Amino acid sequence: MADPGAGRYAPSPSGDLHLGNLRTALLAWAFARSTGRRFVVRIDDLDRVRPGAERRQLEDLAAIGVDWDGPVVRQSERLPLYEAAIDRLTAGGLTYECYCTRREIQKAATAPHGPMGAYPGTCRGLSASERTRLRAEGRPAALRLRATATEFEVNDDLHGRYRGPVDDVVLRRGDGVPAYNLAVVVDDAALGVDQVVRGDDLLPSTPRQAYLATLLGLPVPRYAHVPLVLNPEGRRLAKRDGAVTLTDRQELGNTPEEVVAALAASLGYTATSSSELLSHFDPLLLPREPWTLDVNGLLQHSGCP
Ligand SMILES: [Zn+2]
Numbered sequence: 001m002a003d004p005g006a007g008r009y010a011p012s013p014s015g016d017l018h019l020g021n022l023r024t025a026l027l028a029w030a031f032a033r034s035t036g037r038r039f040v041v042r043i044d045d046l047d048r049v050r051p052g053a054e055r056r057q058l059e060d061l062a063a064i065g066v067d068w069d070g071p072v073v074r075q076s077e078r079l080p081l082y083e084a085a086i087d088r089l090t091a092g093g094l095t096y097e098c099y100c101t102r103r104e105i106q107k108a109a110t111a112p113h114g115p116m117g118a119y120p121g122t123c124r125g126l127s128a129s130e131r132t133r134l135r136a137e138g139r140p141a142a143l144r145l146r147a148t149a150t151e152f153e154v155n156d157d158l159h160g161r162y163r164g165p166v167d168d169v170v171l172r173r174g175d176g177v178p179a180y181n182l183a184v185v186v187d188d189a190a191l192g193v194d195q196v197v198r199g200d201d202l203l204p205s206t207p208r209q210a211y212l213a214t215l216l217g218l219p220v221p222r223y224a225h226v227p228l229v230l231n232p233e234g235r236r237l238a239k240r241d242g243a244v245t246l247t248d249r250q251e252l253g254n255t256p257e258e259v260v261a262a263l264a265a266s267l268g269y270t271a272t273s274s275s276e277l278l279s280h281f282d283p284l285l286l287p288r289e290p291w292t293l294d295v296n297g298l299l300q301h302s303g304c305p
Contacts (some may be wrong), residue, residue: 005194007032008040009066010184014048017057018244019293020199020229020237022064023263026274027226028197029066030281040191041068044184045076046177060246063256064263065274073191075183082178085186085216086143086171094148094215095171097141098123099134118167119144140174145212152207152214157224157283159200164207185209189218200225201236224283227290229266234292242295249298262298266291 009025011017017025032039041061043054058072089095100108100122108120124146126134135141145168153163170179188196203225210220229237237244243252249259257272264271268287271277 003192004036004038006038006040006069006192007035007195007197008042008188008191008193009061009068010042010044010187010198011057012044012048013050013053013057015050015053015239016245016247017060018229018237018239018241019246019249019259019263020244022060022246022259023229023266023291024197024199024226025061025066026064026260026263026277027267027286029274030278031197031224031283032195033278034281034283035195037195038069038192039067040070040073040193042073042187042191043075044180045074046180046183056247063246064260065256073187075187078183078187078190079178081190082183082186085182086178088216089145089171090143092215094146095143096124096146096168097126097131098144098168098170099126099131099139099141101139118165119169121168124168142170142174143172144168145171145215147211149211152211154206154210154220154223156203156206157222158286158288159203159225162203162206164204166208166211169208169212181205181209181212185213185216185218188221189213189216194219194221195224196221197224197226199228201228226286227288230290230292232292232294237293241293244293244295254298266293 007028009028011021029039041058045054086095104122105119108122147166147168149166151163152166153161156162169181171182172178206223206225213220231237231241239245243249246256246259260274261272264277268285269277269280271280
């Protein structure tokens with residue numbers, strides 16, 4: 001039988017998941033399950049890791065009825081995969097060392113030419129002797145992609161065709177850790193992930209990732225960037241917005257079923273379990289606007305019979 005493909009949820013273990021994260025996880029799960037795909041949970045732990053966060057995140061996912069196939073995958077255990085991909089790009093002449101400091105890049109990136117925030121290619125043409133001199137100054141070298149395009153187009157199930165800038169992204173940071181954009185691309189392909197559902201704040205980085213996949217000869221997944229959850233001030237929901245984690249809600253007397261019901265209601269469904277949501281789920285009917293969460297309203301609502 002052909003591989004049905006896979007969807008995924010890939011949290012960073014930097015703290016507890018809030019209702020916006022849980023809603024995106026529920027959506028990614030429903031997209032995958034409603035299309036017969038496997039569902040993978042991957043811990044993107046190359047960066048900020050808070051002890052205990054991974055365990056609590058997995059418990060919260062299970063509590064709202066998000067299940068997954070196979071063992072949980074951790075990026076920190078897959079470094080050789082990323083190095084192999086970097087080696088392939090290097091063998092193809094598609095990388096170079098960058099000695100710029102963060103401050104130098106910020107200064108250069110505000111120059112009037114080139115896309116906003118893009119790396120201006122300062123170190124692209126360094127000679128061997130210049131590299132030796134910079135190394136002798138004790139500067140750590142990051143490794144960058146030598147991009148051969150400036151734009152790339154992706155298809156998104158909710159946003160349609162989306163074209164965005166690609167630049168010389170960092171592949172390996174100055175501290176030797178593989179960069180997020182590279183790790184994500186390598187992992188999605190290695191895990192058979194062909195459907196990426198995530199918050200629409202990540203849409204602008206998608207052309208970079210799809211372009212990188214193409215250079216590596218990897219398939220580009222289907223994308224669906226879903227609207228975020230906002231606080232009443234219109235900003236992206238954050239921990240400081242009050243009782244926004246599952247634990248917070250349970251301390252206020254909410255059951256996981258009530259939290260699922262609130263998340264489902266925000267998506268236009270009446271459901272108190274993930275399986276009930278799944279039985280009615282239609283990606284085409286998803287709201288295209290962000291959900292503004294009134295934390296106090298959620299509490300009152302759940303108190304009603
Ligand atoms: Zn540089």
